Amino acid sequence: MTTAEVAIDRVGLKKAKRKGFVGAIWLAVLTLVEFGVYFALIHSDYRTIALIPFVLAKAWIILDIFMHIRALWGEDH
Amino acid sequence: MVAETAHAEYHQDMAFQPRARRLGLWMFIFSECFLFGAFLSARYFTTGTFRPDELNQELALLITAVLLLSSISAYMAEASIKFNDRRRFMLFTIATIFMGLIFMGGVVLELYEATLHYPPSTPFGSSYFMLIGLHAFHVVTGLFGLTIVLYLGRKGHFGSEDNWGVEGVVKYWHFVDLAWVLIYPTLYLF
Numbered sequence: 001m002t003t004a005e006v007a008i009d010r011v012g013l014k015k016a017k018r019k020g021f022v023g024a025i026w027l028a029v030l031t032l033v034e035f036g037v038y039f040a041l042i043h044s045d046y047r048t049i050a051l052i053p054f055v056l057a058k059a060w061i062i063l064d065i066f067m068h069i070r071a072l073w074g075e076d077h
Numbered sequence: 078m079v080a081e082t083a084h085a086e087y088h089q090d091m092a093f094q095p096r097a098r099r100l101g102l103w104m105f106i107f108s109e110c111f112l113f114g115a116f117l118s119a120r121y122f123t124t125g126t127f128r129p130d131e132l133n134q135e136l137a138l139l140i141t142a143v144l145l146l147s148s149i150s151a152y153m154a155e156a157s158i159k160f161n162d163r164r165r166f167m168l169f170t171i172a173t174i175f176m177g178l179i180f181m182g183g184v185v186l187e188l189y190e191a192t193l194h195y196p197p198s199t200p201f202g203s204s205y206f207m208l209i210g211l212h213a214f215h216v217v218t219g220l221f222g223l224t225i226v227l228y229l230g231r232k233g234h235f236g237s238e239d240n241w242g243v244e245g246v247v248k249y250w251h252f253v254d255l256a257w258v259l260i261y262p263t264l265y266l267f
Contacts, residue, residue: 016156
């Protein structure tokens with residue numbers, strides 16, 4: 001079964017694009033800062049603890065913005 | 078008899094289907110988390126946070142950036158088909174597949190370097206090959222899924238009313254990205 005061609009919802013697409021763009025910026029910034037923290041604390045015992053918040057923040061961005069986890073309890077999507 | 082009819086109607090209710098499918102996929106993803114969790118904990122159990130000096134940090138950062146970018150293009154592909162922009166859906170899906178292939182190229186290079194400096198017979202090497210191998214397998218299956226939705230999308234399937242195929246594959250691709258967000262610091266940064 002194929003879906004018939006229908007008009008593009010440009011308003012909805014623009015909104016989704018903006019949301020994806022915000023997620024992308026956050027991921028890029030957090031990845032770069034994470035790498036910077038790694039180099040700054042390369043010989044420190046606290047490196048792992050310092051990096052954990054960045055890992056968790058990136059994981060949550062992917063889960064929330066890209067995977068729409070909140071749709072599971074009906075808040076999104 | 079009445080109960081059976083009600084049950085059949087319940088399953089024929091189209092409003093029920095996307096939510097049930099989505100929940101099923103999340104349960105699958107949740108079960109995959111245990112698999113990755115076991116492999117990640119094995120790394121810390123066997124070698125703690127030890128890292129060999131020969132790890133190629135630049136390559137790892139580069140392929141991490143490529144995989145994160147592929148997740149964004151996958152998101153855009155999903156959004157495009159959801160709002161009926163088939164042309165963009167095709168473009169973003171192709172871009173995602175292309176970036177996934179670049180990531181795999183980087184992984185092959187990583188594994189080649191790993192065999193020279195920390196082969197699987199070493200404690201770190203065994204964790205490294207297990208984690209990278211498990212993740213690479215998921216990337217390959219994700220690429221396979223993306224190729225299928227690209228083929229079906231090209232034939233006119235999917236649209237704003239029926240995009241579960243795309244949503245499912247893209248969600249899986251994001252999970253592959255999510256797993257890498259944890260694997261990358263585990264092997265390279267911590």
